[in-house]
Amino acid sequence: MIKIDDIKHLHMEFSSLCNARCPLCPRNLYGYPYNRGYEETSLSLELIEKSFSPDFIKQLGMILVNGNFGDFTANLESIDILKYFKQHNPSLFIQVSTNGSARNAEFWRELGNINNTKVEFCLDGLEDTHHLYRQDTDFNKIIQNAKTYMAPGGYAVWKMIKFDHNQHQIAEAEQRSKEYGFKEFQLEDHGRNNGPVFDRKGNLVHVMGDWNAHTKIEEIIEFHADTTKKYQYPAYNPNRKLDCFTKNNNSIYIAADGRVYPCCYMGFNPLTYNKGWHGFVNGQIKPIVYNNSLHETTLEETIRWFGKVESSWAKTSTEDGRLIQCDITCGKLETA
Numbered sequence: 001m002i003k004i005d006d007i008k009h010l011h012m013e014f015s016s017l018c019n020a021r022c023p024l025c026p027r028n029l030y031g032y033p034y035n036r037g038y039e040e041t042s043l044s045l046e047l048i049e050k051s052f053s054p055d056f057i058k059q060l061g062m063i064l065v066n067g068n069f070g071d072f073t074a075n076l077e078s079i080d081i082l083k084y085f086k087q088h089n090p091s092l093f094i095q096v097s098t099n100g101s102a103r104n105a106e107f108w109r110e111l112g113n114i115n116n117t118k119v120e121f122c123l124d125g126l127e128d129t130h131h132l133y134r135q136d137t138d139f140n141k142i143i144q145n146a147k148t149y150m151a152p153g154g155y156a157v158w159k160m161i162k163f164d165h166n167q168h169q170i171a172e173a174e175q176r177s178k179e180y181g182f183k184e185f186q187l188e189d190h191g192r193n194n195g196p197v198f199d200r201k202g203n204l205v206h207v208m209g210d211w212n213a214h215t216k217i218e219e220i221i222e223f224h225a226d227t228t229k230k231y232q233y234p235a236y237n238p239n240r241k242l243d244c245f246t247k248n249n250n251s252i253y254i255a256a257d258g259r260v261y262p263c264c265y266m267g268f269n270p271l272t273y274n275k276g277w278h279g280f281v282n283g284q285i286k287p288i289v290y291n292n293s294l295h296e297t298t299l300e301e302t303i304r305w306f307g308k309v310e311s312s313w314a315k316t317s318t319e320d321g322r323l324i325q326c327d328i329t330c331g332k333l334e335t336a
Contacts, residue, residue, distance in 0.1 A: 001262065001306035002250060004299065008060060009251035011264055013067025014081065015042035016256040017074035019102045021135040023197045023208070026268060026278060027069040029224065031135050031205070032198040032217050036224065037273035039257050042075040045084060047258055051294045054088040066097035066120075068268055070256055073102040079110050086114060097122065097159070100145050101137035108145045112154030120159040120186070121146045125166035126173060132165050132206065133192070135199075143180060150181045157184040164193050164209055196220075224276040231280050233324045236316050240331040247310070252303060258294040260302035262309055265329045281325045284318070 017040050021031045028034055063085060065072050072078055085092055093116050100121040111119065121142055124130050130139040150156050158177035162170065170187060177185040194209035202217035214220045223229075234240065245251060246262040253261045261267035270282035270289055288308040291301050315322035 001247060001310040002252065002303060004056070004303065005059070006250045007056075007252055008062070009249050010060060010063045011251055011253040012043070012063060012065050013070060013254065013256045013264075013267070014065055014072045014078050015074035016040055016067065016069035017042060018069070018071040018099070019074065020071065020099045020137050021200070022133055023135070023195055024192045025069070026273075026276075029217065029220055030196050030198050031200075032202050032220075033200060034217075034221060036275040036279065038069050038269040039272070040070075041257050042070075042077070043081065043254070043256055043258060045077045045080050047294055048081050048084060051258075051299050052085075056299070057085055057088040057092070060085075060089060060092055062093045062095065064095050064097075066095075066264075067256060068264055071102070072096050072098045073100075073107070075256075079107065079114075082111075082114055082117070091116060094118070096120065099134055099137050100142040101134075103145070105145075105148045108148040108154075109152060112149040112152040118155045118157060119146075119149060120157040121182075122159050122161070123173070124161045124163065126169050126176075129163075129166040129169060132197070133161070133163060133208075135197070135205075146182070147180060156182045157186055158182045159186045159188065161192060162187055162189045227274075227279075229280075231277060233318075234327050234331065236318075236322060236327075237333065238316075239334050240327065241334055242313050242326055242330045243332050244310075244326070244330050246306075254294070260292045260294065260299070261289075262306050263329075265325055266309070281323075281328075284321075284323055285325065288312075 016038055018027060021028055023030045082094060095118045097120040123142060124133050127139045131137065146156050160173055174185045194211045196207050196211060196215045197205045198217055199205050204215050214223060253264045253267045255267045266285055268278040268282060270285040273279055273282055288305060290305050291297050292305060294302060309323065312321050312323045313326065318324055
């Protein structure tokens with residue numbers, strides 16, 4: 001599927017730890033801190049130096065820092081890791097996505113001094129709405145951190161997810177982004193408008209959208225732990241062609257535990273994460289993963305199993321080994 005000399009793009013999860021409790025993040029259950037099978041850990045500078053040689057770094061064009069479970073700022077060596085990559089490839093472009101609500105001014109000032117770097121600050125509304133989804137983050141602190149980052153020349157993006165509860169603020173948020181000095185304003189709609197929101201103790205805080213299912217955390221835990229549930233997914237269709245980001249962009253994904261996958265969609269800790277939807281699709285992925293830990297072997301060895309992913313695309317049924325995750329994520333129906 002991909003060879004070590006072909007890799008031009010790294011997608012990296014610096015940490016699976018996070019200060020926020022976003023309701024539809026897979027690291028919790030609607031804001032309640034329930035772990036469904038991932039390790040809370042961070043990539044270390046030592047592991048990065050061991051795994052990525054200066055010659056390898058020179059061939060890279062971009063690093064995207066944005067993981068499945070955690071936030072970039074939760075890794076206490078994040079700045080040092082970025083500097084290591086930049087030391088061996090000064091022109092390397094780095095893009096970071098973060099909730100932006102942690103760390104001190106020194107951290108953000110130092111990040112702002114790293115050239116050719118873009119930081120997306122996830123700001124989902126204004127003072128009175130941002131926290132409704134980004135629980136445990138502080139709107140005003142994020143704005144201050146962003147300004148500190150921008151002061152030495154840092155390129156900042158205000159990235160806003162559209163919700164029912166904040167869509168009336170889109171125009172004002174975009175205007176404020178310009179006033180504060182953000183270079184871009186990005187609006188996204190991830191379909192995250194439905195669901196209950198719980199506090200750390202499992203108490204219902206509010207409900208998003210027209211959610212009409214369980215609102216008791218005990219019932220939701222039981223539901224997600226039920227391995228007999230049936231999920232709907234696209235049946236094989238010969239007109240659905242896979243437009244694989246990894247293959248098209250010579251990219252690989254490195255999770256916070258040091259394991260390597262073709263992409264983030266396959267990197268929801270398939271060896272241990274076994275509940276809910278991700279647990280369901282991981283049931284297919286787990287048997288084909290082998291020797292993918294940078295803690296145990298070389299980068300070259302960790303990607304050898306990727307060929308099994310591509311060979312699965314020739315299968316015509318999930319029972320025969322066609323990967324559901326690939327069809328759902330990268331499958332596109334071709335029309336005559």
